[in-house]
Amino acid sequence: MRAAQRGDTVAMNEVLDALTPYVGRICGPIALHDGADAAQEALIAIFRGLHSLQEPAALFGWARAIAVREAVRVARRGQRQRPAELADLPAADDPQLAIDVQDVLRRLSPEHRAVLVLRDLEGMDEHAAAAVLDVPTGTAKSRLHRARASFRKAWSS
Amino acid sequence: MNWPQVELTDVERFRALAAGVPGAAVTERVLPQDPDRVQAMLADLDVFATIQADLVSATLEERDGDRVVVRAKGARGQRARLEGQLRPGWCWLQSRFLITGMAVAAEPGGGTRVALTGGIRVPGRAAIIPIRVRHESNKTLDRLQELLRERGQ
Structure with a gap:
């Protein structure tokens, strides 16, 4: 390097x-x-x-x-694509999240996908994810909540 | 979790590497031949020397995986020890005074995209003196195209 x-x-x-x-x-x-x-x-x-x-x-x-x-x-x-419609949330280790995620990701905004990637793929905590996204921790938290909610909604519909 | 993955072509990666070299210009052309054929031709150092304007020969001196050392001889008798990576569809070589690179990727819809960069290196630095670099790359692509036609079907 x-x-x-x-x-x-x-x-x-x-x-x-x-x-x-x-x-x-x-x-x-x-x-x-x-x-x-x-x-x-x-x-x-x-x-x-x-x-x-x-x-x-x-x-x-x-x-x-x-x-x-x-x-x-x-x-x-x-x-x-249209922005996601949102409901309530599963946790990161929810077995439902092990299903192919591509269709659900497509319905989320890029910002929501970014927080999901940092939390669930990169394993960062909310504070660190918020720092990468340059948003307050509360914003990252609510985006994550809403992103996971759309997964829940997709699978329960 | 089945996350979508992205795989970049060698040409896409090549543009990124060249972006880190001030003065470097990437010249690209889509050729009608299949990628395998273009790759095979560019892997041949005799072809490499033939299509580069200022070279008369290029000889492989060392190879360790994709890392190589190539001895190049110029038209005016100058010699260069080029080191770098050479693998199918990818070539990136530098000496103290030269940088040269090529990448190849299948073009959606058919044919092969070839990307070139190179020129006189600001000695020891990741920078190219930006004089006639596109002109030279276009001439190199012309010669490659001609060679592919000559050795065609």
Whole structure:
């Protein structure tokens, strides 16, 4: 990582190899059919800013914040679906959540998908997720509540 | 939980890497040939040397997985030790004074998208002197296209 920041482009290529699956994992559930565009734009932003990262050990956390931001932005840009209708919630370990989530994700807004990804895929707590999303903890909490509620609604309908 | 996954093509990844190299311009072209054929051709270092304007030869000196060291000889007798990654559909090489890269991806609907970048490196830095880089890449793509036609069906 230090070599990549010093301008070794072969080392940058190795950073790219390491980051690509991770960025794809974040962008896929948030940007859905725009996931590839979002992941590409996130990686572009990451590589443009790589030299400015102060603490190389923080690479993945820094990349995660950029990936979430770009995924929400690209998803909003390309959004064609209606926003979700919302009801009440299952917990993160609810067995209902083990069902294919794609149809339900499609009915959520990008912001709701982002908080779900950070909490349930990345395992972050509400406080940390709120920091990545740059919103108050209460907002992250209510988005999560509403996102899970739409899962409940989808399965009970 | 069955989360949707994203897989980027090598061309999409290539654009990101080039974005981290100030001065680099990515030139892309869609060729009618199948990706396998284009990949096979670009994996051949003789082809690599033929299509690059200033090279007369490129020889593989070391390989460890996809990491390679290539000795290149220029038209005016200059020599370069290029190191980097070479695998099907992907090539990224640097010396102290040069950066060159190519990526290939299947184009939806048929054909192959080829992306190129490269040029004179700001010594030791991730930066390219932005002079005639698109012009050179277009000439390289012209030669590749010609070679594919010559060695065609």
